[in-house]
Amino acid sequence: MDLRKIGKFIAQKRQENNYTQESLAEALDVSNRSVSKWERGICLPDSGHMAELCKLLKISINDLFNGEKVDMKDAEKKAEQLLIEMAKRQEIANKRTFVHTNIAAVGAMLLYFAVVGITARCMHKEDFWPILILVLATLVLFITLYFAFRIEVDLGHYTCKHCKYEFTPTYGQAARAIHMGTTRYLKCPKCHKRSWSKKHF
Ligand SMILES: [Zn+2]
Incomplete structure (x- = not known):
């Protein structure tokens, strides 16, 4: 395009x-x-x-x-090429969103530990504000990680190693499954076998 x-x-x-x-x-x-x-x-x-x-x-x-x-005689072929190209663009866009989401999640965690570290060093017994900051920071961290997790699950799909079935896990399934990088140990909804399924976009 x-x-x-x-x-x-x-x-x-x-x-x-x-x-x-x-x-x-x-x-x-x-x-x-x-x-x-x-x-x-x-x-x-x-x-x-x-x-x-x-x-x-x-x-x-x-x-x-x-x-x-x-041209009418090329129309179908051109339309098919366009569909393939759009699917590719979507894949690239999804991958980019995936990377940005991960960067945001890691950034949020680093920021959180920095805030906790600094606040802990400045904390005195009688102060109230450090507790407030810690509570707020924790809240922001959890909200960020929650949305990052949802985006991560929504993007792309997994392929079952046994039957090659492609599926998107629910948030609950994804949260319970152990994962390494973009591979998750998931139960296939079709053949019900568990396997290390790789994420595709
Ligand atoms: Zn399967």
Whole structure:
């Protein structure tokens, strides 16, 4: 998917259909800046506006993603290529989110220990504030780890070693399973055997 090519195509079709950036933005109920961003290839129109945009520009969704009019005889093949490419993009995005989530979790833990360490050194018996700080820090740590855990489980899926079945564990199953890196010891919902299942995105 070539965002710059798509952007140029949107601009070209907009002009052919006698829209200015302003009038097209108005027709779609988006800001002028959004249209400008699409045309400069900074981002794609969001999914909620795609169908309407294509209708206004008299193109198909397939044309839009390819950044050109797709020949009818190539349409199916091009659509399939796009689906594969989008799946790949999704995988990459998921992996990136996974890494960022882990960094956030480790960061939250390091920050927590730093706060605990500093607070413990400054603590006097009669002070109330260190306890307050510790309680708050603990709360923030648990909330961060809880959400990091949920994101981690939601991203990707596992493959059973015995029957090759692909599945996503529930939060409870994931929490109870031992794991090493991106591999978890999970019970397969299909064949009910346990195995070290590797995470895929
Ligand atoms: Zn299985």
